[in-house]
Amino acid sequence: MITKPKGCSDIYGKEGRYFRKVDQIVSLMAEVYHYDYIRTPIFESSELFHRGIGESTDVVKKEMYDFEDKGGRKMTLRPEGTAGVVRSYIENKMYGNPVQPVKLYYSGTMYRYERPQSGRDRELTQFGFELLGTNDPCADAEIISFAYQVYKILGLKSVKVKINSLGDSSSRLTYREKLIHYLKPHIDTFCKDCQTRLLENPLRILDCKIDCNHPILKEAPITLDSLNQESKKHFEEVCSYLDLLKIPYEVDPTIVRGLDYYNHTVFEFVCEIEGKNLAIGAGGRYNGLVSTLGGPQTSCVGFASGIGRVVLAMQEEGVEEVEDSIDLFLFYVNEEEKKYAVFLSQELRLAGYKTEMEYLGRSMKAQFRQADRLKAKFLILLNSKDLDQNEVKVKNNQTKEEELVHLDALIYYLDEKMEENNEEEIFLPGKEE
RNA sequence: GCGGAAUUGGUGAAGUGGUUAACACGCCGGAUUGUGGCUCCGGUAUGCAUGGGUUCGAUCCCCAUAUUUCGCCCCA
Numbered sequence: 001m002i003t004k005p006k007g008c009s010d011i012y013g014k015e016g017r018y019f020r021k022v023d024q025i026v027s028l029m030a031e032v033y034h035y036d037y038i039r040t041p042i043f044e045s046s047e048l049f050h051r052g053i054g055e056s057t058d059v060v061k062k063e064m065y066d067f068e069d070k071g072g073r074k075m076t077l078r079p080e081g082t083a084g085v086v087r088s089y090i091e092n093k094m095y096g097n098p099v100q101p102v103k104l105y106y107s108g109t110m111y112r113y114e115r116p117q118s119g120r121d122r123e124l125t126q127f128g129f130e131l132l133g134t135n136d137p138c139a140d141a142e143i144i145s146f147a148y149q150v151y152k153i154l155g156l157k158s159v160k161v162k163i164n165s166l167g168d169s170s171s172r173l174t175y176r177e178k179l180i181h182y183l184k185p186h187i188d189t190f191c192k193d194c195q196t197r198l199l200e201n202p203l204r205i206l207d208c209k210i211d212c213n214h215p216i217l218k219e220a221p222i223t224l225d226s227l228n229q230e231s232k233k234h235f236e237e238v239c240s241y242l243d244l245l246k247i248p249y250e251v252d253p254t255i256v257r258g259l260d261y262y263n264h265t266v267f268e269f270v271c272e273i274e275g276k277n278l279a280i281g282a283g284g285r286y287n288g289l290v291s292t293l294g295g296p297q298t299s300c301v302g303f304a305s306g307i308g309r310v311v312l313a314m315q316e317e318g319v320e321e322v323e324d325s326i327d328l329f330l331f332y333v334n335e336e337e338k339k340y341a342v343f344l345s346q347e348l349r350l351a352g353y354k355t356e357m358e359y360l361g362r363s364m365k366a367q368f369r370q371a372d373r374l375k376a377k378f379l380i381l382l383n384s385k386d387l388d389q390n391e392v393k394v395k396n397n398q399t400k401e402e403e404l405v406h407l408d409a410l411i412y413y414l415d416e417k418m419e420e421n422n423e424e425e426i427f428l429p430g431k432e433e
Numbered sequence: 434g435c436g437g438a439a440u441u442g443g444u445g446a447a448g449u450g451g452u453u454a455a456c457a458c459g460c461c462g463g464a465u466u467g468u469g470g471c472u473c474c475g476g477u478a479u480g481c482a483u484g485g486g487u488u489c490g491a492u493c494c495c496c497a498u499a500u501u502u503c504g505c506c507c508c509a
Contacts, residue, residue, distance in 0.1 A: 117504065366460090381468075
């Protein structure tokens with residue numbers, strides 16, 4: 001048997017309906033926030049990611065999906081969405097658009113070459129937004145609010161926003177040195193991983209799972225104290241805009257983001273999944289990336305979210321399933337009736353009814369079972385004798401009432417009955433919040 | 434890149450070094466010869482991930498590979 005590639009998954013059925021719902025809400029919200037859709041290649045030249053993400057990071061060194069095409073060009077399956085969007089922004093000279101800033105959203109698959117584990121596949125689907133061409137703190141706040149509202153509308157109640165500021169690149173460097181200097185004398189008392197992290201990735205020590213309660217860390221310098229005047233002001237303004245928008249947030253100095261291109265505002269959206277606090281989305285400001293990739297100095301802020309994790313969170317929180325049901329199921333037994341079934345199914349579908357019919361020539365009993373399985377609201381029973389009179393039997397599958405209806409009046413009849421049916425549904429007890 | 438655990442029909446799974454691999458659900462058919470969801474009866478696997486090895490004999494023991502899953506590093 002041919003199996004799917006390692007670390008990939010087939011998304012269909014119930015899970016597929018959740019995925020589709022996320023995409024629908026994202027594109028709906030993108031319209032009102034006025035973010036334009038962008039679709040960039042799924043692979044790009046490797047250099048884009050190497051330069052954008054930072055040559056020395058583990059991500060680039062061992063976790064990218066690199067390959068050579070037949071022309072010997074080095075290519076990489078995109079590990080994230082921002083680099084491609086920024087490349088397109090520069091290549092298409094969007095910085096010259098009459099409408100500024102440029103606001104874009106995307107949704108698509110990303111790839112990482114690593115050992116799969118819980119919540120981390122090699123192929124994953126992400127959506128994201130980018131706001132390019134402004135350094136105004138209200139842009140940071142807009143991105144955060146946009147993301148927050150998407151989650152809310154999807155029905156997630158426990159999402160928390162955590163924000164922090166790394167400052168500009170010089171504050172970032174000073175902070176790093178300050179932290180190393182502070183931790184160095186005590187490093188023997190930390191776990192093995194943290195000891196290697198000290199020089200490689202000191203900021204990560206702050207959210208180490210083992211040492212996060214280490215007494216030395218309580219007094220450790222935090223990024224916010226190393227900010228220069230300007231960075232500090234930027235962060236304060238972001239916070240005050242968030243207050244204005246009534247977005248509940250929490251300042252968390254341990255939010256550090258791994259990629260080189262972040263500066264100033266960084267944030268994460270956290271949800272509780274299976275008892276663990278997991279990030280379902282994250283982002284931040286990246287004022288340096290456009291120029292690093294060869295464009296003009298451009299201030300940007302963006303956000304991305306893994307749909308797989310969002311769906312997990314929705315299921316965890318019991319967000320109501322998008323129900324898969326149909327309006328009509330057409331029954332038939334003989335060939336003449338089958339022709340009517342085929343013909344009528346087209347007519348009814350064009351009239352807007354979700355219609356199914358028997359395909360396998362099964363017994364009446366099996367057709368009833370099938371109709372129930374599909375949660376059909378009405379059953380249409382085609383019987384040669386009735387058809388001779390141009391009539392069909394329509395059975396309400398909830399009340400079991402059955403009526404003979406003339407073919408010419410069928411759609412009119414269904415319109416009326418469906419409406420009654422829907423009204424009843426609305427007044428079902430226990431449905432309201 | 435490193436480590437642990439797993440892999441038996443459509444599904445959930447039991448099980449054993451020795452001719453026919455439990456049980457349940459599902460599915461299909463029949464009783465009810467074209468109105469069901471209950472009941473009863475019957476049917477339902479190129480058979481135990483793949484490739485090697487040990488053995489008279491392997492689904493079972495050993496090795497390798499693949500995939501799944503859980504961790505580590507790292508996190509987009």
